[in-house]
Amino acid sequence: xxxxxxxxxxxxxxxxxxxxxxxxxxxxxxxxxxxxxxxxxxxxxxxxxxxxxxxxxxxxxxxxxxxxxxxxxxxxxxxxxxxxxxxxxxxxxxxxxxxxxxxxxxxxxxxxxxxxxxxxxxxxxxxxxxxxxxxxxxxxxxxxxxxxxxxxxx
Amino acid sequence: xxxxxxxxxxxxxxxxxxxxxxxxxxxxxxxxxxxxxxxxxxxxxxxxxxxxxxxxxxxxxxxxxxxxxxxxxxxxxxxxxxxxxxxxxxxxxxxxxxxxxxxxxxxxxxxxxxxxxxxxxxxxxxxxxxxxxxxxxxxxxxxxxxxxxxxxxx
Numbered sequence: 001x002x003x004x005x006x007x008x009x010x011x012x013x014x015x016x017x018x019x020x021x022x023x024x025x026x027x028x029x030x031x032x033x034x035x036x037x038x039x040x041x042x043x044x045x046x047x048x049x050x051x052x053x054x055x056x057x058x059x060x061x062x063x064x065x066x067x068x069x070x071x072x073x074x075x076x077x078x079x080x081x082x083x084x085x086x087x088x089x090x091x092x093x094x095x096x097x098x099x100x101x102x103x104x105x106x107x108x109x110x111x112x113x114x115x116x117x118x119x120x121x122x123x124x125x126x127x128x129x130x131x132x133x134x135x136x137x138x139x140x141x142x143x144x145x146x147x148x149x150x151x152x153x154x
Numbered sequence: 155x156x157x158x159x160x161x162x163x164x165x166x167x168x169x170x171x172x173x174x175x176x177x178x179x180x181x182x183x184x185x186x187x188x189x190x191x192x193x194x195x196x197x198x199x200x201x202x203x204x205x206x207x208x209x210x211x212x213x214x215x216x217x218x219x220x221x222x223x224x225x226x227x228x229x230x231x232x233x234x235x236x237x238x239x240x241x242x243x244x245x246x247x248x249x250x251x252x253x254x255x256x257x258x259x260x261x262x263x264x265x266x267x268x269x270x271x272x273x274x275x276x277x278x279x280x281x282x283x284x285x286x287x288x289x290x291x292x293x294x295x296x297x298x299x300x301x302x303x304x305x306x307x308x
Contacts, residue, residue, distance in 0.1 A: 012197045015205060018172040042308050043166045049233045049307040050208025051169060057204050079203045083237040086307035135307070153203040153240035153289070154196050 001026040005062055009033075012154070013058065019051055021058060024095065028070060031063045034095045037129075047090035052127055056137035057082060059096040060123040061154065064141045071110060075143040078152030080120070082139035092130040096137075098123055109143065117145035155180040159216055163187075166308070167212065173205055175212060178249065182224060185217045188249045191283075201244035206281055210291035211236060213250040214277040215308065218295045225264060229297040232306035234274070236293035246284040250291075252277055263297065271299035 005026040009016050020039040025032040033055055040051035057079055064077045100106070105121055113119030120142050127135035142152055159180040163170050174193040179186040187209055194205035211233055218231045254260070259275055267273030274296050281289035296306055 013202050013204070014196075015172065015194060015202055018169065019204075040169060042168075044230070044308070047307060048167050048169055048208075049236075050167070050173075050204070050211050052307055053207045053211070053236075054202075054204025057207070076198070078243075079240060081237070081239045082203075082207075083235070085235045086233060089232075089307055153201060153206055153243055154198070 001066070005066065008065065009058060009062065016058065019054060021055055023062070026062070026066060028063070028066055028100050030097060030099050031059055031066060032095050032097045033059050033062065034093060036093050037090070047094060049086055052086065052090060052094070052135050053084050053137070055094070055096045056084060056125040056127055056135065057139060059098040059125045060137070060139045060141055063098040063100070063123055064121060064143055067106065068143055073113065073143070074146060075113065076146050076154065078142050078144065078154040080140045080142055080152040082137060084135065084137045086135050088134050090127065090129045090134045094127050094129045096125050096127045098125045113143050119143045155220070159220065162219065163212060163216065170212065173208060175209055177216070180216070180220060182220055182254055184251060184253050185213055185220060186249050186251045187213050187216065188247060190247045191244070201248060203240055206240065206244060206248070206289050207238050207291070209248070209250045210238065210279040210281055210289065211293060213252040213279045214291070214293045214295050217252040217254070217277055218275060218297055221260065222297055227267065227297070228300060229267065230300050230308065232296050232298065232308040234294045234296055234306040236291060238289065238291045240289050242288050244281065244283045244288045248281050248283045248288070250279050250281045252279045267297050273297045
């Protein structure tokens, strides 16, 4: 599944090749993506905020994509909104980790998707470098049946 | 000033070359940055959320950088936190616009920076494509004297 998700990210989001994002874990318990500092650094040698947000968004997107795939649901995933806190600079290569939300949230999202063709879920992502967690992200992601135009971006 | 800011963005954030970000306006009344859909598209042909967030963040960063530059202050600018709403997909080349906040906010930020070496400011950025505004961003940016490690990312 790591290779499938890796290929999916590169195909869906070509710029991830420039970010050099790599899938480390691709399970419903945890999705983690890693990216090198070198490709994502600013001139101060720390990670660019835009790269950190992009990798966090991709981690949440990937988790919901995996959930739908594991239930054989055909859908597109978009992000509707997100909030991010850059608590300190990221100084090394970094990893974005998205763990499963509550079972209640999963059941509700899948039920809404099957009923109406649209299911929403809030997902938390943490980014850590070699020194620990540095960035906290929370995003609202939407699974939509693949007809019509989604109310978000991906 | 457009050319100076353009060079600054490319130097400070090398990945902006891959995003193909270009400065359109570089005044305190308005900073606007544009980016092509082609370099930032997902497989559905709309703009990748990560690119939209990155360009919005750069617009806010640029506005505060311009403010400091216009007051001959030497500082680094970082973003501490941000929230973004992707209200609909971005379908064409797009522009991120940051307009000046209130004069009270500007005066307070500059006074705090001169007093303590650190001034904060919340900046709003809107992203529009050929069909109008599609994305709303709000970020808290910090100007810091260039010693020590800032509590944020840039």
